[in-house]
Amino acid sequence: QVQLVQSGAEVKKPGASVKVSCKASGYSFTDYFIHWVRQAPGQGLVWMGQINPSSDFSNYAQNVQGRLTVTRDTSTTTVYMELSSLRSEDTAVYYCARDGKHYGDSDFWGQGTLVTVSA
Amino acid sequence: QSALTQPPSASGSPGQSVTISCTGTSSDVGSYNYVSWYQQYPGKAPKLMIYEVNKRPSGVPDRFSGSKSANTASLTVSGLQAEDEADYYCNSYAGNGNYVFGTGTKVTVL
Numbered sequence: 036q037v038q039l040v041q042s043g044a045e046v047k048k049p050g051a052s053v054k055v056s057c058k059a060s061g062y063s064f065t066d067y068f069i070h071w072v073r074q075a076p077g078q079g080l081v082w083m084g085q086i087n088p089s090s091d092f093s094n095y096a097q098n099v100q101g102r103l104t105v106t107r108d109t110s111t112t113t114v115y116m117e118l119s120s121l122r123s124e125d126t127a128v129y130y131c132a133r134d135g136k137h138y139g140d141s142d143f144w145g146q147g148t149l150v151t152v153s154a
Numbered sequence: 155q156s157a158l159t160q161p162p163s164a165s166g167s168p169g170q171s172v173t174i175s176c177t178g179t180s181s182d183v184g185s186y187n188y189v190s191w192y193q194q195y196p197g198k199a200p201k202l203m204i205y206e207v208n209k210r211p212s213g214v215p216d217r218f219s220g221s222k223s224a225n226t227a228s229l230t231v232s233g234l235q236a237e238d239e240a241d242y243y244c245n246s247y248a249g250n251g252n253y254v255f256g257t258g259t260k261v262t263v264l
Contacts, residue, residue: 070253072200079157079258080192080200080243085251094251097155130199138188138247140205147199 037061039145052119057131064112065089068134073127121152158256165262174259176227176244184225188247239263
């Protein structure tokens with residue numbers, strides 16, 4: 036069965052970086068894009084970026100451009116999301132989600148990773 | 155890219171229908187038939203309910219339906235049930251590999 040399993044919660048200081056992993060299983064890893072979505076406490080969903088695991092090409096939302104890097108490791112079927120220059124406003128639950136090939140139909144989601152940015 | 159606009163809340167009694175709007179621009183909702191809708195319970199990951207404006211994934215009840223007119227997409231939940239009480243988010247493709255979510259709507263079953 037399709038599964039996306041994310042790494043555990045993180046606590047970081049302002050200005051630091053965080054790297055969250057998303058291990059995919061149960062399907063052909065290079066056949067489906069992976070999105071990253073975040074949700075600040077009590078707030079809505081925000082799309083951050085996506086990666087094509089086959090080509091390694093990524094694109095990012097304007098509001099995190101320059102701070103966000105999404106990469107993948109095909110040998111371990113894992114996608115990574117690294118966010119740098121962290122601010123308190125980056126405190127959120129970060130989700131990875133598989134795109135079902137219909138432009139934005141994320142059919143499987145990770146369990147979410149809470150990243151807390153605090154001095 | 156600004157978030158798509160949704161009403162903060164919507165409500166209905168069991169058995170009634172509720173419709174949630176999702177207003178974007180000619181650069182996102184108005185340009186592509188790639189609007190999806192997600193249901194989210196507190197503390198849980200979102201669940202896909204509708205994709206490509208009006209298609210339902212396997213397992214989603216046919217009480218959920220989607221439509222689109224110009225720059226506004228809509229999700230209708232017919233025959234409301236207690237379990238439909240949740241937050242709902244629209245999402246649209248915005249070109250050049252970018253996507254945008256709506257602001258979210260809390261649906262309450264009275």
